[in-house]
Amino acid sequence: MSEKPKNPKNTEKAEPQRLSVFKTYKLYVGGKFPRSESGRVYEVTDPSGKWLANAPLSSRKDARDAVVAARKAFGAWSGATAYNRGQVLYRVAEMLEGRKAQFVQEVADAEGLSKPKATVQVDAAIDRWVWYAGWTDKIAQVVGGGNPVAGPFFNLSSPEPTGVVAVLAPQESSFLGLVSVIAPVIATGNTAVVIASERSPLPALSLGEVLATSDVPGGVVNVLSGRTAEIAAPLAAHQDVNAIDLAGADDVLAKELEIAAADNLKRVLRPQPVDNADGIDWFATPGIERMTAFLETKTVWHPTGSLGASGSSY
Amino acid sequence: MSTDNANNMDKRSSSADKQSSSMDKRPSAFEYAPAPESRAIVDIAPSYGLFIDGEFTEAADGKVFKTVSPSTEEVLSEVAQAGSEDVDRAVGAARKAFEKWSALPGSERAKYLFRIARIIQERSRELAVLETLDNGKPIKETRDADLPLVAAHFFYYAGWADKLGHAGFGANPRPLGVAGQVIPWNFPLLMLAWKIAPALAAGNTVVLKPAETTPLSALFFADICRQAGLPRGVVNILPGYGDAGASIVAHPDVDKVAFTGSTAVGKEIARTVAGTRKKLTLELGGKGANIVFDDAPIDQAVEGIVTGIFFNQGQVCCAGSRLLVQESVQDELLHSLKRRLSTLRLGDPLDKNTDIGAINSAEQLARITALAEQGEAEGAERWSPACELPSAGYWFAPTLFTNVTQAHTIARDEIFGPVLSVLTFRTPEEAVAKANNTPYGLSAGIWTEKGSRILAVANKLRAGVVWSNTFNKFDPTSPFGGYKESGFGREGGRHGLEAYLDV
Numbered sequence: 106m107s108e109k110p111k112n113p114k115n116t117e118k119a120e121p122q123r124l125s126v127f128k129t130y131k132l133y134v135g136g137k138f139p140r141s142e143s144g145r146v147y148e149v150t151d152p153s154g155k156w157l158a159n160a161p162l163s164s165r166k167d168a169r170d171a172v173v174a175a176r177k178a179f180g181a182w183s184g185a186t187a188y189n190r191g192q193v194l195y196r197v198a199e200m201l202e203g204r205k206a207q208f209v210q211e212v213a214d215a216e217g218l219s220k221p222k223a224t225v226q227v228d229a230a231i232d233r234w235v236w237y238a239g240w241t242d243k244i245a246q247v248v249g250g251g252n253p254v255a256g257p258f259f260n261l262s263s264p265e266p267t268g269v270v271a272v273l274a275p276q277e278s279s280f281l282g283l284v285s286v287i288a289p290v291i292a293t294g295n296t297a298v299v300i301a302s303e304r305s306p307l308p309a310l311s312l313g314e315v316l317a318t319s320d321v322p323g324g325v326v327n328v329l330s331g332r333t334a335e336i337a338a339p340l341a342a343h344q345d346v347n348a349i350d351l352a353g354a355d356d357v358l359a360k361e362l363e364i365a366a367a368d369n370l371k372r373v374l375r376p377q378p379v380d381n382a383d384g385i386d387w388f389a390t391p392g393i394e395r396m397t398a399f400l401e402t403k404t405v406w407h408p409t410g411s412l413g414a415s416g417s418s419y
Numbered sequence: 420m421s422t423d424n425a426n427n428m429d430k431r432s433s434s435a436d437k438q439s440s441s442m443d444k445r446p447s448a449f450e451y452a453p454a455p456e457s458r459a460i461v462d463i464a465p466s467y468g469l470f471i472d473g474e475f476t477e478a479a480d481g482k483v484f485k486t487v488s489p490s491t492e493e494v495l496s497e498v499a500q501a502g503s504e505d506v507d508r509a510v511g512a513a514r515k516a517f518e519k520w521s522a523l524p525g526s527e528r529a530k531y532l533f534r535i536a537r538i539i540q541e542r543s544r545e546l547a548v549l550e551t552l553d554n555g556k557p558i559k560e561t562r563d564a565d566l567p568l569v570a571a572h573f574f575y576y577a578g579w580a581d582k583l584g585h586a587g588f589g590a591n592p593r594p595l596g597v598a599g600q601v602i603p604w605n606f607p608l609l610m611l612a613w614k615i616a617p618a619l620a621a622g623n624t625v626v627l628k629p630a631e632t633t634p635l636s637a638l639f640f641a642d643i644c645r646q647a648g649l650p651r652g653v654v655n656i657l658p659g660y661g662d663a664g665a666s667i668v669a670h671p672d673v674d675k676v677a678f679t680g681s682t683a684v685g686k687e688i689a690r691t692v693a694g695t696r697k698k699l700t701l702e703l704g705g706k707g708a709n710i711v712f713d714d715a716p717i718d719q720a721v722e723g724i725v726t727g728i729f730f731n732q733g734q735v736c737c738a739g740s741r742l743l744v745q746e747s748v749q750d751e752l753l754h755s756l757k758r759r760l761s762t763l764r765l766g767d768p769l770d771k772n773t774d775i776g777a778i779n780s781a782e783q784l785a786r787i788t789a790l791a792e793q794g795e796a797e798g799a800e801r802w803s804p805a806c807e808l809p810s811a812g813y814w815f816a817p818t819l820f821t822n823v824t825q826a827h828t829i830a831r832d833e834i835f836g837p838v839l840s841v842l843t844f845r846t847p848e849e850a851v852a853k854a855n856n857t858p859y860g861l862s863a864g865i866w867t868e869k870g871s872r873i874l875a876v877a878n879k880l881r882a883g884v885v886w887s888n889t890f891n892k893f894d895p896t897s898p899f900g901g902y903k904e905s906g907f908g909r910e911g912g913r914h915g916l917e918a919y920l921d922v
Contacts, residue, residue, distance in 0.1 A: 254894035360694025367689035405885045
């Protein structure tokens, strides 16, 4: 089916040029790079229709396997210190910086952008990792704190990650949008099952390779490619998924998934309202909403006792 | 402050217990002379309307329903029953009022709310008696817990109204519009306060439906709004049944839905608002674990267990309905607990000595009865203290189940009644695993003298509120709400504002 690209430029020359090595794009699940268990792939092209690669066409079984991996990773990742998570996220930025050329090429191909425009996207995505890396050990102080209850109690509210989050990555912004929805989810200690942009999944699949070499524990981020609606349905209905980010869903799919998500009362982050005709501006500095959407507040009460003249009660 | 009363409740009862248990021959729980609070302080009209746009009005279809006192089955009043047409009218009134209310300077909204808080304090005895009559809970609780907390909640959120820019949601957060709120019958006026106070402080207007078995205190609140001079339409009260609640939730001109109630209804509401821009917060069921370690102060733990499951007859979403006790202290703890339960006084809710009041409705009583019977049928061992139940009204004796496993229905389903299931554990890890082994995640308790154990266990519990060496404490500054299927969003504190702001 797939029309292999003609080797550009070398037709006129007599000497044969070196044949490039194609990459087999694979899923990223539990720190490993499996093919879809279904054995299916689909053709990924650039906006002009030129073949870029075959990407795995994930099945509902792949989705369930990814949830298992994400759940398994949740304990250690949510239990890691915020400082540690910050360094790991920063490490992602470091690794991306070194592989920038690859991502510029992939984003340019995926979104039909010029190299300079794709570079701006990738730069912003790298900087976004840095931004969230700095948030990991600050969010608790910003959204948590002591509560001055009217009684002899020490009362403290702290944010905690909600658990496994299914993330439908934005369809249009294949890399900056992708990073902008993954980083806030894992910064706070959640683990993620990410559905890459259906049309442009390659930057997401390559990001898996970066995460695998960035000290991000296996299973913290799991990347699936394929038909968004097909993969999202079992995730939205999955009883061991705690939340869902609908960034990559259109209105009809978003409603369907939100209804399915109600079965175990998943936290639902609805698609962001579109800013203008150009779609969502992923370059804008994010707020903290993408983090707080997947945080729980735990409030712990403890008696303080009293040591006054009336004597100690504890 | 008056809320000190609520927070000190267990301390007082604890010392009372020590006195009684130190005596060899204790008087029977029922030998106390009656000490009823006078109901003359409250004047219940024979009938009430819906409160829409500042006026009491009949339902469009003329429907009414009766509200009864659960302790006597006496009809207290006849109340207009809202239907979808009334919902439409109330939402219209709230929408109309929203423009001016949201445009008021925050400092003016604050003063309205402070007025409401003060009027509630002034009328708190009246409201406590009313609540006890309509709900069936002991006057001791309405007087010392419900009403002080209601006033405190309005007082707290009043202060936020002109400080929203400092709440951490941006410099100028905006209200959402019309809030549709549906509340349960277990803490009628307190749940109203939890819903209305933050909504108004943030600049929203509200349409609120009280539960069909406890409409009266919300209707009295309408009168408080009148006394406070609150602009018409800002608060609309629609007594009614589930259909009216569903109409509010589904109404296209409602911007925000807040619900406290069962998880099943919460899920239905989540489905209804799917695909809309309505903001949703849900405070739903629970199956709280109360974990007692072997080093716990047993007497205090017993008081905490009693507070945890018998406060408000166990009709509390955050009740500690599963007691997880470390195996080595099980016998000692159960012995003390049974002795303590034998001293609980069940009876006339208006009696100031009463510990256990009436179950709120025949329907709820039937549900509790059925679940307790299922517990027995599945092999758990049932125990209740010798306890005479009044002949009229809806009553259920404090009940303890031992030999309970995690597979038992009574260990999994929310009973919402005075029924405690006792399970055991050997290690802290096992305790945490069992505590978290539920689709709910609202509350939990930890009893141990070891500080590091408290912190470690509290850290691992998947619950929104954790009480260590105490239980069932509430405060307007303290965020409350659940993990998992206990709902989402928080009520109380700075966190509680988020539900009513466009953030």
